[in-house]
Amino acid sequence: MAAPVADSQNWFPVLALGVSLLKCLFINAYRSTDFEVHRNWLAITHSLPVSRWYYENTSEWTLDYPPLFAWFEFGLSHVAQHFDRSMLVVENLNYASPSTVLFQRLSVIFTDVVFIYATRECCRCVQEQKRSRDNLHRPSFILAVLLLWNFGLLIVDHIHFQYNGFLFGFLLLSVAKHLQSQHLKGALLFSILLNLKHIYLYVAPAYGIYLLRSHCFAQNNKDGSVRWRSFSPLRLLALGSIVASVFALSFGPFIAMGQLPQVLSRLFPFKRGLCHAYWAPNIWALYNLLDKGLVMLGVRLRLLEEAGLHRATMTGGLVQEMQHSVLPSISPTVTLVCTLLSILPAMTSIWRCPRGARGFLRCLLLCALGSFVFGWHVHEKAILIAILPLSILAVESREDAGIFLVLATTGHYSLFPLLFTCAELPIKVTLMLIFTIYSFTALRKLHSAQGPLLHPLEVVYLLGLVAVAIACEVVFPLSPWQQQLPFLPLLATSVYCSVGVCYSFLRLYVSLLRQREKPKQP
């Protein structure tokens, strides 16, 4: 920071190295069952032939990611054998020797190189209105911090244990390629990503529409609407062949072996409930709450009989199908329809007038948030699909910065229940504080010329999070309710956060539709 060199990006390696070293400190921290999941996948891919990868079920954590991820694990397993061979035995369930832990943790840290590279590419695409003399106040520096030091990614990947950094690397890289107008590269990266983890299907509609509209149609009319004549079949062919070849490479062998139905049944298990054990902060959390409230009201007013009600097992910790008591139960089809309806306006908007790669990015965010808010069995971690790309917009415009602050703070706070062990409490609190303090002050300073970022009501809502946090993490464990209502903190967290997430979704929508009225905006 004190370096006198103003123009070079020599701060970038320092930021990246710093966060990588910090990650190394968490090697001995708590790890969730996802650790065993990935160890099991290492073992499966290493010791079994390809034909058995999607049939193996010694462990309950069967392989349920697309084939490219399996190949990724296969690659990792060849390094793993130099650390500890025993972790590659399928029967060694819950095996976690120190060298296994070291290897798995380091594998996450090292594969994050993709994410670091993607961040660098994104920083290069950021528009800078005026060159600040001070590195600390430049949008690219702020973006680098917001991405590299992202609280959610740090705790989900390096404490909870997953490979999201690696995967988000592909997503951000593909976004960066679109921002640089290298559409084919972007499409290639995204199709690789889809074959690594299919959760990114959430944002696939945005890619589909945008590529079709902006890449396959070479020109627009004067008013920004599509010029049908300019359709270029060659471009569509190139695009199609890239996507098809990636899919062929990934799924081809399994199709050849006739295993496609088995693979698909692993990828899309439908025996899960509307909500995860811990409700993700989306519309269904509010719906569940409303249902519970109505039940309580009904019992109180003697309109309902307690015996006839379904046992409330929504937050019991088991992934299972659940039924509502008063309100109609939600089926997967309903959620699908809701999701599609929610992203439809965004789709039509960028079809009618694509506002460059930034319009696409906005649409991608809406897809991610739409499916997060209305989706079936959503994980709370999926909120990162919206938070990370939104960082790019946040450093460019004041309005988006305000949305980002609300979404990032609530979304990150909703990740708190992931780490429930006492030893990790100080880490999650301090990391969250660091990220929040930084994002608030840096973004406020960056956009200080255009007025305040947040509405007073938003500030009140965000301050309420502090109260919720203190109540859930400190007051509740010491109170007598701990025994009777063990799920109360989770419920409070997800309901409170879902308000913020739904609100950000709406505001993002408003910003997209409002921009439509003035399409000439850069």
Added chain:
Amino acid sequence: MQTWNLVSISVLLGVVVRWGVSLNPYSGAGKPPMFGDYEAQRHWQEVTYNLPLQEWYFNTTDNNLNYWGLDYPPLTAYHSWICAYIAKILNPEWVELHKSRGYESSAHKLFMRATVLVADLLIYIPAVVLYCLYLTEGSSKRKVSTLFCFLLYPGLILIDYGHFQYNGVSLGFALWGVVALGLGWDTLGSLAFCLALNYKQMELYHALPFFCYLLGKCIKLGLTGRGLFLLVRIAVTVLMTFALCWLPFLSDPNQTLQVVRRIFPVARGLFEDKVANIWCSLNILIRFRSILSSDSQLYLSFGCTLLAVLPSSIKLLTKPNFWQFKLALANSSLAFFLFSYQVHEKSILLAALPACLLLSDLPLMVIWFLLASTFSMLPLFLKDGLLVPYAVTSLAFLFFSIYLMSALVHCSEEDLRLSAYHKLFSCLPKLDLAYILRWKFYISVAAMAGLSIMSVVLAPPPHLPDLFTVLVSTAAFLHFLGTFIYFNIVQFSGPPSKSHKKNH
């Protein structure tokens, strides 16, 4: 961005790093029968909670002094006693007399780690923040950078949060003393330093500079007028503080003597284990312990220490300003570490604290020394299973401090405060000091990294089982000696030039 944001982010990062290190094993984890310093601290809680104060320092049926007997001054004992009360509320098994020996559980580890963090948050970290914000030169960014590097010093973090000790308390009190003296509150400063002394007797390493600075100031004010008044006030403060700390032990002279005997065990020999000081390093050539009697060892080391401390102390006495005080602190603690009797490898932390004070004035040399000091404790860290946090925090400190303090840019003669000496040796051919120094630094860092890797990877040859330990301690000793000489030179080369400060 405002300073307070950067300050709070730096502090929070310091906390995260500390807590991250604390997830690792502590000294003597799962190693009966003696365990390690962690068990010592837990045992003190057990003893202070269950026994009457009169028995704390005595060998009784309930208090076996051979099993981690209390050998720190009363404040440590009181601290253990407070912690024991909290422990008792959380889980009585943790401090049960006799039965709790060697008690280990993850919940207890969490509790012990939390006590260290709380002590740090209350004492050490606020002192560091105050020092960096009010007593360092330069822009606010420079101050925050100094603060960040100060908080990130790996040696202290690894010993307190990895190995397990409460050095943050005694060093924090000493730092409060420094801050108070720097701000001109002399009585408060002496009070804080007395607390430090009463927490750990090793703080005597810093006592001489404190004494000389305050005495020098009194003399400067005139021993017949205001100086005398100040002297009396300070003397009263010191006596009162000591009396209060020792109050329960003063009723019986036997008690007092026993505490003193426990605190200063002179019967333990010139040095133990492998310490990077002169006796251990020369031991390769001359076997002091077999040549000299125990008494003459004591006199020899006492004489050498006195000789090494005197120059800087006398200089400080004649010129009692803050700059000289900081340098004298570093010189005195280094002299004690290098030459005195019964030094532990962890005592280098006492020299590291004053070095941290000089971080913003002499960045490169201080960073170099701080790295070497962390490196000197490598054998200890390896024994405790702290290899990963050692590597991570050292690397982080190296990169961040070099980058944030722009240490490699500022190493001209003037930056190193050596211009006065250049005139003396003007007959010599003019050398590019900065260039030479940078290369020396690179080579030294490479050597430390190489030795660290070798100690981890290679097995020592069977006839030389201590080969790497000796190599590490000797290499560290050379660094310490060099730093000691350099700091002395700087102290005698006059005040920092004003023109230099404007460059920052």
